[in-house]
Amino acid sequence: MFNRPRRTTAGRFAIAIGLITLFAAPAVAADKVRAGTSGLALLWTFIDSGTKAGIWQKYGIEVERVALAGDAVMQQALTSGDIQFGFGSGPGMGYHSKGVPAIGVAAVAGPPYSFMITVVPKSPIRSADDLKGRRIGVTTAGSMTQWLVRELSRQKGWGPNGIIDLPMGAPRTQLVAMKAGELDGTVTTVETTATYEEQNEARGVLELGELVKDFHTHVLFARTELIDKNPDLVARFLKGWFATVAYMKANKTFAIKESAAAMKYSESSITKAMDAQFEMLSDDGRWNPKAIDKISSSLVELGILEKEPPRDKLYTDRFVPVTP
Known part of the structure; x- marks a missing residue:
């Protein structure tokens, strides 16, 4: 009768580790x-x-x-x-x-399809034509929101300063200023405007996506x-x-x-x-x-x-x- 050699527990463990090492793919850190x-x-x-x-x-x-x-x-x-x-x-x-x-x-x-001009619910502003001389809040000086206000004013034929843009920081800060009468409107995102409208805090007046195509x-x-x-x-x-x-x-x-x-x-x-x-x-x-x-x-x-x-x-x- 053929006698197979017996493997010790330690030997079987060593073989298992060797197989894992052989076939496992090396882990690459992201x-x-x-x-x-x-x-x-x-x-x-x-x-x-x-x-x-x-x-x-x-x-x-x-x-x-x-x-x-x-x-x-x-x-x-x-x-x-x-x-x-x-x-x-x-x-x-x-x-x-x-x-x-x-x-x-x-x-x-x-x-800029994601941006809008927003006003308080009772504002008399209903369209772009009502924005001449109005104070519109933007995020910061030199920002995209500031440029959009100036571009709108220019396209309406009022020159770059026909609408007054005021850097006011975060959207919530602008909303508070608008409610206090310090601003006539703000440039906000569509989702922020939609949230304001759900809470009856403000309403959207003008989408700015058509303002500049290129x-x-x-x-x-x-x-x-x-x-x-x-x-x-x-x-x-x-x-x-x-x-x-x-x-x-x-x-x-x-x-x-x-x-x-x-x-x-x-x-x-x-x-x-x-x-x-x-x-x-x-x-x-x-x-x-x-x-x-x-x-x-x-x-x-x-x-x-x-x-x-x-x-x-x-x-x-x-x-x-x-x-x-």
């Missing part, structure tokens, strides 16, 4: 990045939703979103290195010419040091973001639920705003030359720069192309 978001916007909640949906993980990235008060604060965070990426406004592209070591790497959104309302910025030293990470971050956009568009119910929970708004108010977000969102980040021209002129109008900068000071087409 790249951790901090992405700043400028101001309060429904769109920024997509970053966190992308994590919950497992999208960022597919590209080997772990994203920490950092909410910041506005473009100026976000650009400061990019300068200090506190964040590696920043989601800001089109006019924020001018900060690179002022020495900020970050530049636009992709267009995030086109026309524009990049939101832009993604990356630190130039990161672009130079780790372009692969920048490319993967862009893929992760646009995969997230595609997922949210394909799963609207999920998008509404997650954004409502993140912003602490009702799902009904987010529902009213979601289509506007989808309409303005870019699917691939391509740069629009006409939009770049409009942003260049806005930088001078807002006093961010003394003259229009060359295009390579505003953005790089290293990761996404320019639309022909």
Whole structure:
């Protein structure tokens, strides 16, 4: 009779460990990045939703979103290195010419369909024609909201100052000032306006999406040091973001639920705003030359720069192309 050699418990354990080591795939740690978001916007909640949906993980990235008060604060965070990426406004592209070591790497959104002019319920203001000489609250000096007010005034034939824009900070601060009679209206997002209307605190008067068709309302910025030293990470971050956009568009119910929970708004108010977000969102980040021209002129109008900068000071087409 053939006698098989007996294996000791220790021997069997060693073999098991060896098999696990042989067949197990090596664990690769995800790249951790901090992405700043400028101001309060429904769109920024997509970053966190992308994590919950497992999208960022597919590209080997772990994203920490950092909410910041506005473009100026976000650009400061990019300068200090506190964040590696920043989601800001089109006019924020001018900060690179002022020495900020970050530049636009992709267009995030086109026309400003997410913005409205809002007034208190009993206001006599009913249309754009009623806004001449009115005091309209905006977030900060040099902001996207300030430019929108000035552009509206210019298009109405009143010059850039035919409507008085007053930097007042956060939406809630502006609402308080409006109720106190210090403002005649404010520039707010569609979702914020919808929330005000549900609570009978204010009402929307004018959607600003038709105001300017060729524009990049939101832009993604990356630190130039990161672009130079780790372009692969920048490319993967862009893929992760646009995969997230595609997922949210394909799963609207999920998008509404997650954004409502993140912003602490009702799902009904987010529902009213979601289509506007989808309409303005870019699917691939391509740069629009006409939009770049409009942003260049806005930088001078807002006093961010003394003259229009060359295009390579505003953005790089290293990761996404320019639309022909």
